[in-house]
Amino acid sequence: MSRAQLAPGHAREYETIYILRPNLDKDQANDVATRIADAIKGTEGMLTEAEFWGQRRLAYPIERHHRGTYVYIKYLGRGETVSEIERQLRLVDTVIRYQTVQLAANVPLEGREAGEDVTIDYELEYQPDEPELTRERELGLDTPPPERRRRDDRDRDAKADEGKDGDEAKADASEGDEKAEAPKAEKAEEAKAEETKSEESGGES
Amino acid sequence: MSEDSKDERPRRGRRRGCRFCSEGEAVIDYKDAQAMRYFVTDRGKIVPRRNSGACAKHQRAITTAVKRARAIALLPYTN
């Protein structure tokens, strides 16, 4: 419960979900991932899990967006880790919402390897317009437009052929841009997210 | 004592105990948007305990989970 009592060699476990504006290019998405990785490293935390949930329909619009790209991360750290991650998420206007939940209060760090292999890898998983991982999709309720799909498949094949040529990726990113761009982030939204967070981090063990 | 026997009769079509207490059956995870829908009415309000059949502890867990799911836009605040 209390924030003060953290035994030496122990950390808290947290999970953060953040929502990116839909249809970002890889560079924008990776920028956020890098900020988080640096925030964790810089505060002696440890990233233990990262899941890319892909684009989902939002239950209500946020900053005029009806869809958002969800990313889930799980990590060990102390309060500073969370505040630094969230500070970074507030700094970028590509993140439209985030929420942190504390999962465990006292996790022994002994034997936990620094998760160098855990990365938030957009290169592999970023697929604009294709909500690959949603339940709706699994249940066949959310069928993507077929032309789009074919185009993406072609791009993917092309990329596989190209090897590690970066220019190609940039080209299709701009192609996928959506017309409506929300103006500046309303601060009220952030305040709300902040409120939730402080509520959460006090919470459970 | 006829009151007692009346109480023990299973209520029609309702579960007796809290189904979250019987372990392994149902977990409450705010991240599971699909599963979370069962905890709210079609207007988006939290299903009350008399309908959810949850014990006090698990009703609290449901409430917390619904609030978290709403905050991250997995559930609506209202419908």
Ligand SMILES: [Zn+2]
């Ligand atoms: Zn229960």
